[in-house]
């Protein structure tokens with residue numbers, strides 16, 4: 001049975017903001033005999049910046065695809081309420097190779113102001129003057145900037161990002177972190193960012209989740225003011241807590257997770273044997 005899927009914008013009374021940008025209840029996704037999402041519950045408030053960590057294969061992209069409406073086979077008696085205005089961003093920028101940068105950003109937009117808004121979005125991401133370039137003429141970082149412009153010009157209430165900086169070099173990545181946070185502060189969409197990078201999650205998000213065995217195992221609010229310095233001992237504490245929850249810090253057994261949130265999502269998975277440690281979380 002497909003999960004009941006609803007649109008939050010239909011729910012609140014006129015003039016009232018929705019209570020959440022995303023609300024998932026008891027989501028189940030099975031591939032063959034394997035259960036990837038196992039009765040997962042998740043709520044993301046409007047304007048909340050949330051990062052989602054989890055071992056490789058834990059179901060992060062599966063969850064994102066379900067939220068984006070790209071997977072109709074999420075099953076169970078679950079419920080999935082998502083705001084109408086959702087934008088997506090991926091590791092590969094997915095710009096159309098045969099369309100110039102401006103046309104990529106404006107694709108599907110209608111109305112008299114579409115071109116002007118797209119130009120403004122390109123300016124915002126630092127690509128003023130590159131609107132007539134072809135995607136292949138942009139660097140990887142520039143392509144991600146264009147993808148961000150394309151996402152933001154739609155004024156999303158929920159931005160879903162699946163490892164958007166995963167393919168970038170370290171310096172470009174740092175710049176993109178700054179840009180994303182700056183754009184977030186300006187536009188305030190809710191964000192669900194899937195990443196393998198614990199530092200990226202702690203640096204950018206106000207709340208970090210860890211997906212484990214089909215459910216949220218950790219729900220950790222990050223109580224640090226921006227900008228966040230990675231050498232700040234409190235930053236390192238958050239990082240260590242999350243690494244322990246991911247089982248990536250041998251000898252670093254997870255203690256109580258510093259969180260103010262109520263159950264159900266506060267279980268911390270036991271650390272596995274080092275041989276089981278996912279490569280991408282060992283930094």
Ligand SMILES: Nc1ncnc2c1ncn2[C@@H]1O[C@H](COP(=O)(O)OP(=O)(O)OP(=O)(O)O)[C@@H](O)[C@H]1O
Pocket residue numbers: 031036054055056057058059060061062063
């Ligand atoms: N279309 C599919 N058919 C069968 N199995 C699938 C399909 N898509 C995903 N899976 C399986 O579901 C599990 C979760 O995959 P998913 O891509 O959501 O993980 P992930 O946490 O995003 O992984 P990674 O961090 O490596 O990107 C994996 O075991 C994967 O093999």
